[in-house]
Amino acid sequence: MTLKQKTWVCLAVLAAGAILVFFVEWLGGLLLAAGLILDVTWIKCPHCGTWVGKYPGKYCSSCGARLPWNETK
Numbered sequence: 001m002t003l004k005q006k007t008w009v010c011l012a013v014l015a016a017g018a019i020l021v022f023f024v025e026w027l028g029g030l031l032l033a034a035g036l037i038l039d040v041t042w043i044k045c046p047h048c049g050t051w052v053g054k055y056p057g058k059y060c061s062s063c064g065a066r067l068p069w070n071e072t073k
């Protein structure tokens with residue numbers, strides 16, 4: 001998966017959680033937490049490991065390295 005695809009997966013999980021929380025509170029909360037954890041563990045600069053946050057953003061805000069959004073790792 002590319003970084004961009006991972007960002008979409010995180011957003012999808014978060015969106016599902018945000019909707020579900022109105023119907024099944026604990027399940028929605030669980031999905032929101034999972035989305036945040038996925039985001040923090042997946043969307044990182046490959047050079048320095050700093051959390052990048054969200055797409056777009058061509059360069060790492062910490063070390064200035066170019067971010068490989070479309071490269072498969």
Ligand SMILES: [Zn+2]
Pocket residue numbers: 045046047048049050060061062063064065
């Ligand atoms: Zn970096």
